[in-house]
Structure formats: C-alpha cells, structure tokens
Amino acid sequence: MLAIKGVSRRFGGKTAVADVNLEIAPGAFIGVIGRSGAGKSTLLRMLNRLVDPSEGTISFDGVDVTALRGQALRDWRARCAMIFQQFNLIGRLDVLTNVLMGRLNKVSTASAVLQLWGLEDKAMALAALEQFDIANLAGQRADSLSGGQQQRVAIARALVQEPSIILADEPIASLDPRNTKVVMDALLRINKHFGITVICNLHSLDLARGYCDRLIGMSAGRVVFDGAPAALTADAARDLYGLEAGEVMDADADVKWAGQARPASAAA
Ligand SMILES: Nc1ncnc2c1ncn2[C@@H]1O[C@H](COP(=O)(O)OP(=O)(O)OP(=O)(O)O)[C@@H](O)[C@H]1O
Numbered sequence: 001m002l003a004i005k006g007v008s009r010r011f012g013g014k015t016a017v018a019d020v021n022l023e024i025a026p027g028a029f030i031g032v033i034g035r036s037g038a039g040k041s042t043l044l045r046m047l048n049r050l051v052d053p054s055e056g057t058i059s060f061d062g063v064d065v066t067a068l069r070g071q072a073l074r075d076w077r078a079r080c081a082m083i084f085q086q087f088n089l090i091g092r093l094d095v096l097t098n099v100l101m102g103r104l105n106k107v108s109t110a111s112a113v114l115q116l117w118g119l120e121d122k123a124m125a126l127a128a129l130e131q132f133d134i135a136n137l138a139g140q141r142a143d144s145l146s147g148g149q150q151q152r153v154a155i156a157r158a159l160v161q162e163p164s165i166i167l168a169d170e171p172i173a174s175l176d177p178r179n180t181k182v183v184m185d186a187l188l189r190i191n192k193h194f195g196i197t198v199i200c201n202l203h204s205l206d207l208a209r210g211y212c213d214r215l216i217g218m219s220a221g222r223v224v225f226d227g228a229p230a231a232l233t234a235d236a237a238r239d240l241y242g243l244e245a246g247e248v249m250d251a252d253a254d255v256k257w258a259g260q261a262r263p264a265s266a267a268a
Pocket residue numbers: 011014015016034035036037038039040041042043
C-alpha cells in the first residue's frame with residue numbers, strides 16, 4: 001500500500017502540491033488528471049523522490065520513503081519506475097542495451113560500469129521487449145525508432161526493474177493516436193498481466209476514463225476528485241478543467257465509455 005499523508009510541495013512562494021492525502025492499493029491503474037499546472041507532475045516526481053516534499057510523508061508498505069537515503073533511496077527508485085513524456089532513452093545505444101539499463105540497480109558497480117550483462121539479464125530484457133512486440137528491434141539504435149516504439153522500449157526498461165509501481169508522466173503526450181493506443185495498451189498489460197500498480201498523468205480525460213480504474217483529479221495543487229471514472233460527471237469534469245474542458249473532453253465521452261470499463265483490444 002502506498003500512503004501519501006499531508007504532502008505539500010512549494011517552489012519559492014508557489015505551492016505546486018497542497019496537503020495531498022491518498023492511499024493507493026497494490027494493482028491499481030490510477031489516472032491523475034487536471035489542467036496544466038495543477039501539480040500532477042510534481043506529485044508523481046515526489047513519489048519516486050525526484051522532488052522532495054516540503055511537508056508530509058510518503059510511505060510504502062509501512063516504510064517512510066521520504067526518509068530514504070543512499071542505496072535505500074536508489075532501491076526505492078528502482079521499485080518505483082518512472083516513464084517520461086520524452087522517453088529518456090540513450091539514442092546512440094541499441095534497444096537491448098537501453099532496456100538493460102533498467103537492471104543497473106541489480107548488478108555490481110563494476111558490471112554496470114563495464115556494461116557486462118549476464119545472460120539472465122539479457123534474456124529478461126529480450127522477454128520484456130517480446131511482451132510489447134518489439135524484440136525484433138533489439139539490435140537497432142534507439143534514436144532510429146518511432147515515438148511509439150521508443151516509449152515501448154522505455155516501458156520494457158521499466159519492467160526489467162521489477163518494480164512494484166510504474167509512474168508514467170504524460171507518457172503519450174508526444175504520440176499520434178495509433179501509438180497512443182499501443183502505449184496505453186502496453187501500460188494496461190503491465191498492470192493487468194504483472195499486477196504492477198500504474199499511476200499515470202494524463203491530459204486526455206477520454207483516455208483516463210477508458211483505461212484507468214480510479215481517477216485522481218487535481219486543481220491548484222489539491223485533490224478535488226478521487227473516485228471511479230463513472231463517478232466523474234461532465235459537470236465535475238468541467239469544474240476540474242475550466243476553460244480547457246473542451247480540449248480534453250470528447251463530447252460523447254460519457255456515452256462512449258458508459259458501461260465499458262476499458263477497450264476490449266487492450267485486455268491482458
Ligand atoms: N522546479 C520548479 N520550480 C518552480 N516552479 C515549479 C517547478 N516545478 C513545478 N513548478 C510549478 O508548480 C506548479 C505545478 O506544476 P506541475 O508541473 O506539477 O503541474 P502539472 O499539472 O504536471 O502541469 P502540466 O500538465 O502542464 O505538466 C506549476 O505552477 C509549475 O509552474
């Protein structure tokens with residue numbers, strides 16, 4: 001169980017996240033939604049300690065992760081893998097080596113520096129690529145891939161970290177609709193097939209409704225909605241997004257997703 005208690009983060013005089021209290025059960029697929037600047041990225045980045053809270057605590061299975069230092073902090077970051085909008089791959093390296101980077105925390109420092117990967121690690125990395133139908137790209141340079149392929153490599157890299165939680169910060173923001181679906185399906189597969197908790201910041205309300213089983217709506221740093229997608233009425237969504245509502249809401253979204261938890265093609 002991930003427990004966030006009284007967490008706030010200020011940058012100078014600006015409060016990015018204000019007094020957030022949440023409990024997140026293992027195996028959830030959470031969508032964090034809200035307009036630009038609502039505090040979604042800051043919240044996610046605090047969970048794996050890329051940013052430290054100004055106040056409050058974050059604990060996982062009873063361990064205070066806000067107090068971790070050194071190796072214990074590195075171990076937590078490995079358990080709490082992050083996926084970014086811009087993929088964060090090493091472009092000049094091949095796909096397999098990029099995925100193996102997810103094993104860095106599991107091998108000795110000497111092996112990591114010399115990039116001496118064991119057969120088991122390589123097999124694991126290849127298996128992860130196979131999960132997302134891109135094992136055939138293992139030998140290609142990462143920067144020769146399309147955005148959707150690169151994001152699947154990043155998801156495979158996260159998977160070989162053997163994480164308990166995957167944090168995805170706007171993972172589809174730079175992708176076209178076809179690749180958006182491929183990447184969201186990959187995250188759904190990670191969640192349903194491997195039971196890994198996924199917490200995903202999403203700009204599109206339609207996607208959040210379609211893929212997530214719980215939505216956390218943020219506004220001006222505060223959590224203003226927390227519930228099942230079906231509980232987020234069109235009026236509540238308009239309150240959450242204000243002037244951006246038209247941009248993020250499909251006019252027929254309520255109808256489209258009514259009684260349909262997630263896209264059938266995405267089933268694990
Ligand atoms: N490192 C920083 N220094 C100063 N201000 C920051 C920093 N990071 C975030 N902020 C501010 O905190 C607020 C919340 O930002 P955050 O990026 O968490 O929002 P967001 O909901 O993820 O927005 P977006 O959807 O545009 O990414 C914004 O006003 C932002 O300008």
